[in-house]
Amino acid sequence: MIDRRMTLAGMVSTLLAAPASAAAPLTARAVFAEIRRASGQKWDPNPTDDRIIFGDRAAPVTGIATCFTASLDVLRRAQAAGLNYIIPHEASFFERYDDFAESALPDHDPVIRAKQAFVTGHGMVIQRMHGHAHSRPGDAIMTGLLRQLDWDVYRAADKPGLPWIVLPPASALKVGRHIKARLARRTLRMLGDPSRTISTISVSAGMPGENVQIQQLESGADAVLLGEVREPEVLGYAQDLAESRKVTVFLSGHTGEDPGMGILAEWLKTVFPALPIQWLGMADPYSNPA
Amino acid sequence: MTGHDLFAAIQAKLGPEAARHRGIDAPARRDTAIAGGSYRSPGTLVDGFRAGDGDTEVRGIVVAARASTAVLKRAKELGANLVISRQAFLGDSQDRPVGKPEPALAEKLALIESAGLMMLRLQDPRTGPAGRALVEALPRAIGLSRPLGAVNLASGLVYRASPTTALALIRKVKLALPTQTVRLVGDPGMAVRGIAFATETSRPNALNPLLSRPDINLLVAGEIHETETTAYVLDCIALGQPKALLLVGPIELEEPAARMLTELLMPTTNVPVTYLPSSPALLDVV
Incomplete structure (x- = not known):
């Protein structure tokens, strides 16, 4: 039939x-x-x-x-x-x-x-x-973000769920500068001591929900990379957590999901080989003028 | 004077609570929307004691935009036993748990109990002269004294600007708030004609009608939904409209109101009243 x-x-x-x-x-x-x-x-x-x-x-x-x-x-x-x-x-x-x-x-x-x-x-x-x-297999959005950050090779294979990145130890400021440069951010907000040495990072993108983002903060990672957050809930929780242990939070904004659409374009080229296909990236919409 | 007595005195002094109307930016409606409900669901008032025994005699008062654990520790050091928080401080906008488990929240509640703190949320008053003054604290702090139009906060606080640029206003905001991590969408050199303030935290896409008004070209808000409000401003700009959006942070947005509340409370009680900035604060990676 x-x-x-x-x-x-x-x-x-x-x-x-x-x-x-x-x-x-x-x-x-x-x-x-x-x-x-x-x-x-x-x-x-x-x-x-x-x-x-x-x-x-x-x-x-x-x-x-x-x-x-x-x-x-x-x-x-x-x-x-x-x-x-x-x-x-x-x-x-x-x-x-x-x-x-x-x-x-x-x-x-x-x-x-x-x-x-x-x-x-x-x-x-x-x-x-x-x-x-x-x-998509591997989550195209997350794959794109990690590839853009050059962090795919640092992803722990034995940690299911959200990506757990193990970087060579570096200051939070140095890692923040890397994120800012690789994601072409004009602004990158962070919480925590910039001079603190960090290595493990729990990564999420977009807005997976406060519950998920708070679990990242409680995951034991040295730092978390978040997309968009509801600040009173998530940054508020980070404020409170910072009183009992060291916390580093990087906020990429929602457009951290943008590189993932480049991954999607790569896949679509295999689906429609005769069609022109492009990923049109977006510039960081935010600035912090001095 | 007990905590409950003081709360009653504050309510009398600050004017009536909003008549079930939470303004353009209702946290409770936002939570309903997050849970999949309508953006247009009715709002809920949020004030009241969140922890501690309100029948305890008040020895000292601390006021904060958000009663972070650092603020509570400092309050204890100062000998204060009543902490007033403008923003929610125990979870979501109504101080309900967000994630489970929440060890940092459990530690905070243990500190509140061990230090004998009374925790009072105070964000509802927005009518009457004193309530209005709190709502207008940030605009007043940057020199805007008289909002246009009616007192309906659903229309936002709208001001006609003296000739100035977005950058000049941003510099004033940075002086008025304990933060340098503001975010601007738009041209810093844009001439500002009309300014709207979203007086509370974030109300997904309800801010866009404010931005669409021809007499407003700068919206100041704590936070927004990026894929709705930021996207709208970008398209306005792409169409050649001189529009801009300034995000200062929803906790930081309440700092001037917390400072003003401290000043308003001082004549109400003979115990020490202290304003503490909510900390730790965000930084910009440079």
């Missing part, structure tokens, strides 16, 4: 196998279907809305851009590069699930309207990939 999904998958495979000049362009709908199929994952869009968020599903896809968030800057760069299928890790319309009914902004907000107009006007399509990027 041939079901609809198998038929679609077969069609996509046929299209991919055909010479580029002879094949009709893939539609956004077909690209999304192939991403779901090739991921090998049971696709559940519910937790983080990994679906086509905006754009015409029938639009022919000219190329794919992966990114942390589909900012107007990214959309413009993608359009200039001839890429019209945009895969952001995070939400695109300023509400965590791109839920316009739940957004505090009105539908006619000029920034939302301008972004929608840009996407529509350039035949673009936005498809979010959050949970299914994390659940």
Whole structure:
């Protein structure tokens, strides 16, 4: 028995196998279907809305851009590069699930309207990939972060769960400077004595929740690298913990997840070898002017 | 005067609690949203004794933006037995445990008990002259004295700026707060026309309507949801709008209010009242 999904998958495979000049362009709908199929994952869009968020599903896809968030800057760069299928890790319309009914902004907000107009006007399509990027083998987001930090070789193999990094001992300031440089941060906040020697680091990215981040603080690691935190809860806990033992906290911000979308682009190139595919990285949005 | 007596006197002095309205940045609503509920769920008041025996005679008072364990130790050294915290200090915004187990929290509670401390959370008063003064403490500390418009904090505290730049305002903020680790999204040289203050911690994406107002081009907040508010400011800027966002930290945001509360309490009691900055503080890696 041939079901609809198998038929679609077969069609996509046929299209991919055909010479580029002879094949009709893939539609956004077909690209999304192939991403779901090739991921090998049971696709559940519910937790983080990994679906086509905006754009015409029938639009022919000219190329794919992966990114942390589909900012107007990214959309413009993608359009200039001839890429019209945009895969952001995070939400695109300023509400965590791109839920316009739940957004505090009105539908006619000029920034939302301008972004929608840009996407529509350039035949673009936005498809979010959050949970299914994390659940790629090895967690694409974490893989990208560790690779960007050059820390993948320092990851302890015998520690399951969040990455446990064992670095050659160095001052917290030196490690902080490394993180700042490798992640191209204009600002990197830290808690703790910069001169303290550290070696083991528990790493998380994005916003896994206060509970997880507090467990990192209690893991026994010399230091923790966190993404975005709810400060009264997590930094507050670190403040209190610092009274009973030494604590070092580095805060990379949420965009520490950005390099992981580069890993996703590498994988997509194997799925769509005939399409141009790029990761469009994001500059650190924050500065601390003196 | 017992702790409960003092709390009643403070409430009388600071004016009525908000009428079930937590402003634009309601911590309780934020927690509900984190748990998967609606952003628009009703708020909850948070003030009250969190630990210790409120019937104990007050010997001395310490006021902090957040009663960290370091603050408690210093309070004990000063001989104070009532600690007032603006921010939550025992977990989430309503002082409920966040993670389990939480050894540092257990140690903190043991210290509170062994030192005989009374722990009072005080963040709700925001109406009446004194309550408003607390809410407006940071703007006042940087020279902004008269917010525009109605007293509904859901609209944010909005000020029309004298001709200045974002950088000039940042320098004033750094003088007013015990922190140098602020974060700016936008151009430091931007001419500031209108400033909005989010008066509490973080309210996911509810700050965006404030930023979208044409008469506001700088929002000052403690923390935000990066993928919602930072993303919105970046797109505003990409469209050529002169907008900026300044994040000072939600604990640090309460420091001027804690200082002001200390001054307001001094005439209320004959025991020593001391303001202590919440510590340890964040640093910037340079």
